[in-house]
Amino acid sequence: MSALSPALSIVATPASTGTPARLAATARRFAAHPRTWRPFVRFTRPDRWYRRLELTADYEVWLLTWLPGQGTEIHDHGGSSGAFTVVDGTLAERAFPAPGRRGAVPARPLDIGGLRSFGPRYIHEVRNEGTLPAVSIHVYGPALSSQSFYRRDADGVLTLDRTEPVAH
Template sequence: MPASSVTPSPATPPPAPTRPAAAPPTAAELLDFARRTAADQALVESLPLDPEGRTWVRLDGPGGSEAWLIGWPPGTGTGWHDHAESFGAFATARGSLTEHSLAVRLPAGGWKTLELAEGLDRSRRLDAGTGRAFGRDHLHEVLNLSPDTHAVSVHAYYPPLPLIRRFSRTGAVLRLEQVERPEDWQ
């Protein structure tokens, strides 16, 4: 029997409508997630803290994003780095963090050393309950400058981090030092 002459019986449910793929989260949604998660005291208290080095636990982020709960011993930091083509947000859950960033878009590749122009440096302090979102190609370092207090923060990235580029900086000279892939930190 040709398919065009088949009549479905009334007992057959209609096919489920196809759902459009979920839209990726926005930077504002990632910031909202980071702030709400940072306010979850039970989760924050569950993070094991190490007096010597940072600790982290992977979280389920919204819309397929990558998220982390990170503990920062006094005096620790990330060093200068970027998040490749991912955008993201982070919020401080406990203590205080300082972010130093550069207001410049770096070339995607093909360089090892750059001389930075004057006036690109930005700095902000993020106390518990505060956070910030950032766009693609954001270059920064995050520090716990406290001499005696652990800090804890929540970070979310979309798309999940394909790599992290690590840099050293001496004055106005920025030098690419290392490229890390997910298997290096997961």
Template sequence: MSQPVPASSSASGPATTVSRAHAPTSAELLDFVRGAAADPVLIASLPLDPEGRTWVRLGGPGGSEAWLIGWPPGTGTGWHDHAESVGAFATAVGELTEHSLAVRLPADGWKTLELREDVDRGRKLGAGQGRAFGRHHVHEVLNASAAHAVSVHAYYPPLPLIRRFSRTGAVLRLEQVERPEDWQ
């Protein structure tokens, strides 16, 4: 397993510490995020803000994109997907809640979808717990607890875009498409 290390920016782009010999699977990404989440020195290196989420980019396995993220109580991502990327995340400190949809969304050509009644899934992930997911996985992650949480996330290929959604009952609406330059 690759060691997670903070990545730095330079004129040639983000630093990585791994080879790009093969595309990592979601299972390999899950192993990576679990290992990184268990590293107390790495976790302690994240500056925490009581008001908003904080993050540090990490070097991930096989050219993947990885992030160490701090979650104050009450913060979350909103509904989104990671397009063509597979991914994984693990909670290092505290507890996160994931709500997801057991449905594959069309890649393009829609603004509003009506969801079936049986597509909602939910799980709580405490310290040391993680999960992997495939392409087009629609979810929201939140810290519904009263304490700060910290997690590690990895995606391959590096995120080409994130689609953000709003949800009212059974209606899911595409609201925004973000590209890497929007969040880096």
């Protein structure tokens, strides 16, 4: 049963182990049931808007909204695996190598239905580089407890900037 909204539990994967594949399946199920997230969509400036939709012992589900130009810093998920899918608009995701290494994958567009899943050491940034608002569903297992943020030095090396607890 969900700690936040019992009605949403029918959509989520019971007793998920937090593998990227199971988290992706949960994201797809939530995306396929707009009644579980559409009523909560809001857009704010200057920052993205987000709301946790469900919390279980194994995972949590978040709704995020993105106006054009909004995005994340380069970050990880504090040891949690995850998945996210776009339900409106288009987002761009760029993955990065481990700290101390150079490089980045070119930004990959994610249109409606586009999905990314990842393991616990994944580092990326996500942005709305388009001209229309975007909405996405994110699932993390276990629930986020911290996130680390990174910066690219002048020579392109990824360096840890800070680690912060995740406020629920």
